[in-house]
Amino acid sequence: MTSALPVELKVRVDRSPTKAARAGRFRIDSPRKTMSTISVYFVLALVALFFIAPLLWIVLSSFEPGAAIGTNAPLVLSLSNFGAVLNWSTFFQPLINSLILSGSTAVLVVVTSLFAAYPLSRYQMRYRKAFLYTIIFSTGLPITAIMVPVYELFARANLVDNYPALILFLTATSLPFGIWLMKGFMDGVPVDLEQAAWVDGATWVGSLRTIVAPLMMPGIAVITIFTFAGVWGNFFVPFILLTTQSKFPMAVSIGTFFGQYGAVEYGQLAAFSILYTLPALGLWVVAARFLRGKFTFAGATKG
Amino acid sequence: MTPALSIMVLFIAGPIIWSVYIAFTNKALTGVGAAHAKWVGFTNFVHMFNDPLFIKSLLLTAIFVLGSAVVGQNTLGFLIALLERGRNKFVTTTLNGFIMCAWVMPEIVAAFCWYAYLYQGGTLDAFLAHLGLNQDWLYTTPMLAIIIANIWRGTAFSMLVYSAGLSDLPSELLEAAKVDGASQLALLRRVIIPLMRRSIMVNLMLITLQTLQSFTLIFILTAGGPGEASMTTPLYIYQQAFQLYDISYGSAMCLVLLLLGAAFSLIYIKFIKVEEVAG
Numbered sequence: 001m002t003s004a005l006p007v008e009l010k011v012r013v014d015r016s017p018t019k020a021a022r023a024g025r026f027r028i029d030s031p032r033k034t035m036s037t038i039s040v041y042f043v044l045a046l047v048a049l050f051f052i053a054p055l056l057w058i059v060l061s062s063f064e065p066g067a068a069i070g071t072n073a074p075l076v077l078s079l080s081n082f083g084a085v086l087n088w089s090t091f092f093q094p095l096i097n098s099l100i101l102s103g104s105t106a107v108l109v110v111v112t113s114l115f116a117a118y119p120l121s122r123y124q125m126r127y128r129k130a131f132l133y134t135i136i137f138s139t140g141l142p143i144t145a146i147m148v149p150v151y152e153l154f155a156r157a158n159l160v161d162n163y164p165a166l167i168l169f170l171t172a173t174s175l176p177f178g179i180w181l182m183k184g185f186m187d188g189v190p191v192d193l194e195q196a197a198w199v200d201g202a203t204w205v206g207s208l209r210t211i212v213a214p215l216m217m218p219g220i221a222v223i224t225i226f227t228f229a230g231v232w233g234n235f236f237v238p239f240i241l242l243t244t245q246s247k248f249p250m251a252v253s254i255g256t257f258f259g260q261y262g263a264v265e266y267g268q269l270a271a272f273s274i275l276y277t278l279p280a281l282g283l284w285v286v287a288a289r290f291l292r293g294k295f296t297f298a299g300a301t302k303g
Numbered sequence: 304m305t306p307a308l309s310i311m312v313l314f315i316a317g318p319i320i321w322s323v324y325i326a327f328t329n330k331a332l333t334g335v336g337a338a339h340a341k342w343v344g345f346t347n348f349v350h351m352f353n354d355p356l357f358i359k360s361l362l363l364t365a366i367f368v369l370g371s372a373v374v375g376q377n378t379l380g381f382l383i384a385l386l387e388r389g390r391n392k393f394v395t396t397t398l399n400g401f402i403m404c405a406w407v408m409p410e411i412v413a414a415f416c417w418y419a420y421l422y423q424g425g426t427l428d429a430f431l432a433h434l435g436l437n438q439d440w441l442y443t444t445p446m447l448a449i450i451i452a453n454i455w456r457g458t459a460f461s462m463l464v465y466s467a468g469l470s471d472l473p474s475e476l477l478e479a480a481k482v483d484g485a486s487q488l489a490l491l492r493r494v495i496i497p498l499m500r501r502s503i504m505v506n507l508m509l510i511t512l513q514t515l516q517s518f519t520l521i522f523i524l525t526a527g528g529p530g531e532a533s534m535t536t537p538l539y540i541y542q543q544a545f546q547l548y549d550i551s552y553g554s555a556m557c558l559v560l561l562l563l564g565a566a567f568s569l570i571y572i573k574f575i576k577v578e579e580v581a582g
Binding site for chain 2: 150
């Protein structure tokens with residue numbers, strides 16, 4: 001802000017800070033200040049252009065019948081691409097598969113991490129610190145780098161194409177982050193409320209179910225959404241662990257728009273992409289509401 | 304705690320330990336190694352460090368991580384967070400909406416967007432044709448293409464971390480520096496960046512870990528090509544293990560990638576104070 005101060009003002013700053021501060025505030029409307037405001041908005045406009053341009057294709061060509069890649073503005077707006085996509089094998093079956101995978105994983109992660117987070121949040125245990133460090137450490141491990149042995153184990157145990165096994169694997173990879181978030185939210189629930197229940201003879205499972213869980217509903221919703229959206233967008237894991245086309249979730253079935261000899265139905269691909277992306281966007285908007293617009297990543301940014 | 308623990312031990316720790324075993328065998332999905340895998344000692348590891356394509360893949364991974372995460376996402380995220388401070392609410396909310404959109408959409412859709420954008424005859428190409436600069440960017444500049452696409456994809460995270468960090472700065476300090484006549488550059492270098500050092504380190508570690516294992520974006524955009532021009536380590540592992548069926552070699556390379564990730568993850572937890580975690 002003070003870069004707009006002329007030299008002579010800076011000299012005065014040393015003698016009388018308050019006056020200079022007032023002078024500095026006055027300078028906000030000076031021509032140089034306006035220039036810097038304009039240049040800030042100019043840079044932000046360039047940033048906006050960079051982020052919007054790649055999105056244009058997907059929106060424009062989804063409404064253009066027979067769209068080629070790199071479409072110009074469509075002359076005819078039409079929903080024919082959406083119509084062509086909305087059938088059982090192209091859309092609804094992958095949609096249901098995605099819902100099953102994401103939904104089951106989210107439920108499993110929430111339930112198991114509730115029970116895992118409770119002792120971490122409430123008890124003084126011997127290995128608590130070590131366990132928490134291991135959890136945070138695991139959130140950073142590159143999952144891509146374990147897919148080869150995981151595939152080998154799945155093939156050996158005849159579990160390739162097996163939904164329950166895939167769901168358990170997705171749960172395992174989502175759990176470290178889930179437990180960490182859950183513990184953070186649980187720390188925010190005062191222990192006093194529980195103590196009253198304990199006096200009345202409630203067990204820890206009872207107080208977790210009737211007092212803690214209802215009080216941290218927003219937190220549970222956020223973890224559900226994070227996990228659901230994470231699995232919803234996951235391409236690599238189902239791509240490796242599933243082989244039957246009818247079992248593919250949307251993330252993998254989207255590849256079928258690429259024909260064998262490079263013929264691509266770009267209009268339909270774009271329409272499918274939009275239908276596949278919207279639920280993820282919607283969930284994030286809801287999650288942002290629950291977090292009241294503040295993404296804190298449960299401590300990732302503390303400091 | 305038992306259910307969560309057993310799922311994680313079974314599906315994460317198990318495969319990691321298993322990969323150590325496989326890496327010392329000649330296990331393959333087809334051929335001799337498929338039926339009777341044999342103990343081969345360090346053969347896979349010796350092969351790996353004499354494999355010019357593997358060495359090249361490590362180098363390309365380093366370029367990809369440095370270019371797209373450490374330099375790209377980190378700087379752009381910081382810049383946006385800084386420039387948006389105290390600006391028109393409508394402008395910043397709209398802009399953040401688009402930036403978040405790139406981050407929240409499924410990775411494969413983001414990859415298709417960039418494919419359509421950069422491909423010969425794509426949106427950017429059609430525009431640049433007016434200037435006579437049209438070409439297939441995915442073919443002529445594959446590394447630059449995947450780096451820029453990944454900056455687009457991941458900047459939102461750094462931006463969120465930094466705008467949270469900036470709003471936590473004690474405003475008295477900023478005011479005091481201004482009153483003392485600090486220039487904007489000095490304010491940034493001497494006050495803001497030192498105060499946000501931990502935010503910066505945490506952000507750098509997290510985006511490095513994310514980018515290190517990036518697969519889908521590169522797989523769709525260039526599939527590692529042309530030739531091996533953009534074959535980062537995850538792509539090379541995929542090719543060796545799942546296209547050439549060399550599971551043991553793939554596992555050995557997985558271990559190296561995992562160790563790299565573990566090293567960054569260890570640095571990362573060093574920056575998280577014990578009491579914040581355990582408190």
